Amino acid sequence: MQKRITIVGAGIVGIATACYLRRDGHEVTVVDMSPPGEYCSFGNAGILSPGSCVPLATPGILFKVPGYLADPLGPLTLRWSYLPKALPWLLRFVAASNITRVERIADALRALLVQTFDAYAPLVKHAGVEDLIRRTGYVAVYGTRRAYEGDALAWKLRRDRGVVMDELDAAGIKRHVPELPGNYEVGLYLHDHGYVANPERLTKSLAAQLQRDGGTILQRKVIDIELGPDGPRALATDAGSIPVETLVICAGAHSNEFSRRFGDDVPLEAERGYHVTVSDPRFKLSLPVMVPEHKLFVTPMEMGLRIAGQSEFAGIDAEPDYGRADVLARLMQRMFPGISTADATQWMGRRPSMPDSLPVIGPSSKVANVYYAFGHGHVGLCGGAPTGRIISDLIAGREPGLDIRPYSPGRF
Numbered sequence: 001m002q003k004r005i006t007i008v009g010a011g012i013v014g015i016a017t018a019c020y021l022r023r024d025g026h027e028v029t030v031v032d033m034s035p036p037g038e039y040c041s042f043g044n045a046g047i048l049s050p051g052s053c054v055p056l057a058t059p060g061i062l063f064k065v066p067g068y069l070a071d072p073l074g075p076l077t078l079r080w081s082y083l084p085k086a087l088p089w090l091l092r093f094v095a096a097s098n099i100t101r102v103e104r105i106a107d108a109l110r111a112l113l114v115q116t117f118d119a120y121a122p123l124v125k126h127a128g129v130e131d132l133i134r135r136t137g138y139v140a141v142y143g144t145r146r147a148y149e150g151d152a153l154a155w156k157l158r159r160d161r162g163v164v165m166d167e168l169d170a171a172g173i174k175r176h177v178p179e180l181p182g183n184y185e186v187g188l189y190l191h192d193h194g195y196v197a198n199p200e201r202l203t204k205s206l207a208a209q210l211q212r213d214g215g216t217i218l219q220r221k222v223i224d225i226e227l228g229p230d231g232p233r234a235l236a237t238d239a240g241s242i243p244v245e246t247l248v249i250c251a252g253a254h255s256n257e258f259s260r261r262f263g264d265d266v267p268l269e270a271e272r273g274y275h276v277t278v279s280d281p282r283f284k285l286s287l288p289v290m291v292p293e294h295k296l297f298v299t300p301m302e303m304g305l306r307i308a309g310q311s312e313f314a315g316i317d318a319e320p321d322y323g324r325a326d327v328l329a330r331l332m333q334r335m336f337p338g339i340s341t342a343d344a345t346q347w348m349g350r351r352p353s354m355p356d357s358l359p360v361i362g363p364s365s366k367v368a369n370v371y372y373a374f375g376h377g378h379v380g381l382c383g384g385a386p387t388g389r390i391i392s393d394l395i396a397g398r399e400p401g402l403d404i405r406p407y408s409p410g411r412f
């Protein structure tokens with residue numbers, strides 16, 4: 001049965017969801033305060049990683065954090081004034097790090113992300129942007145074997161779930177990435193992985209196709225949701241009220257402002273990350289490079305070479321600290337000596353992160369005709385199209401092909 005469906009949020013998750021719902025013939029309206037793809041989905045590292053099944057919190061994380069915080073080039077920062085607010089989330093994060101939970105989370109992440117190429121394929125084909133999806137694999141590099149062995153659990157979790165990878169020595173790394181100087185001792189080549197050459201263009205192209213297919217995109221800020229006895233009745237926006245029947249919340253790091261309204265007070269944090277993009281690095285990598293020790297990726301985007309990473313807990317509204325982007329620029333210079341970052345662009349984005357690294361996907365536990373699709377943290381680009389397909393299955397009453405209980409809003 002065709003429905004009138006309103007989606008809050010035009011990031012990759014909201015737009016992919018809208019595309020899948022429109023394919024089912026529903027009347028679809030997307031409401032966002034910004035044009036499509038200009039919030040967190042704008043500047044990510046572009047990685048499509050069906051094997052990204054390792055949560056951020058793994059056994060021993062508590063002992064690693066002081067080292068990360070003390071290292072000026074480290075991947076993690078916390079504004080101390082924000083600690084009291086972040087504490088409940090951080091406690092849940094640590095609680096999710098025991099091995100039994102980690103194994104279960106890894107199963108649920110793998111079940112979602114393994115679908116990424118298959119779920120994007122019909123969308124990019126229909127929008128005429130198949131060129132954006134590059135199935136190159138990627139390489140992870142370590143300075144020392146000791147550092148690699150310190151990450152053994154992360155690679156075991158992937159291998160146990162069927163992720164195919166080749167171990168590389170220094171010569172093997174050089175074969176895949178001749179541009180890297182020889183100071184990496186061990187690496188891995190991950191098959192069946194890839195990247196999006198321009199994440200902003202992906203979201204905008206899918207959004208443009210949605211409009212050509214009869215979908216509507218409204219640029220409005222949603223201020224409140226009016227509830228009736230049978231579910232949501234209207235969105236109050238900065239430009240008037242919009243009547244709604246079925247609602248999907250895809251508002252990224254802002255989603256719990258809405259889910260709270262429906263009684264689902266999920267622990268969602270804006271985990272801020274940064275990028276630096278060099279438009280003319282004077283060389284071209286053939287595939288992305290991951291540096292696990294610094295939790296970053298370097299990706300050959302169509303607009304230049306991008307380094308992206310960093311986890312900053314400072315609150316959703318705090319001003320960016322571009323000192324974190326400078327750290328990425330320094331790490332890029334260390335990887336590729338001689339590269340000039342003088343003309344580079346910098347960006348900060350807010351990952352919608354849950355303490356257990358799993359998104360929230362599925363119906364509201366309390367209010368009829370409300371669905372959630374948010375909280376994808378570090379893997380929202382990869383998880384965008386699979387999530388859209390799952391939401392369209394749920395709304396159509398089709399079996400989504402995976403167990404959605406791990407993504408329930410009521411799991412905390």
Ligand SMILES: Cc1cc2nc3c(=O)[nH]c(=O)nc-3n(C[C@H](O)[C@H](O)[C@H](O)COP(=O)(O)OP(=O)(O)OC[C@H]3O[C@@H](n4cnc5c(N)ncnc54)[C@H](O)[C@@H]3O)c2cc1C
Nearest residue numbers: 009011013033040041044045047222252273379380381382
């Ligand atoms: C540095 C960095 C690197 C990353 N690298 C990768 C990667 O390589 N691979 C990967 O898969 N993921 C990556 N990610 C994560 C990924 O970018 C996010 O998970 C993803 O973009 C989230 O998409 P979204 O649609 O949920 O949210 P968003 O893109 O943030 O979209 C949410 C939308 O909701 C709108 N909105 C919010 N509140 C309101 C309101 N009140 N009214 C109207 N509209 C509203 C916003 O304007 C926004 O457009 C990275 C993130 C960062 C920061």
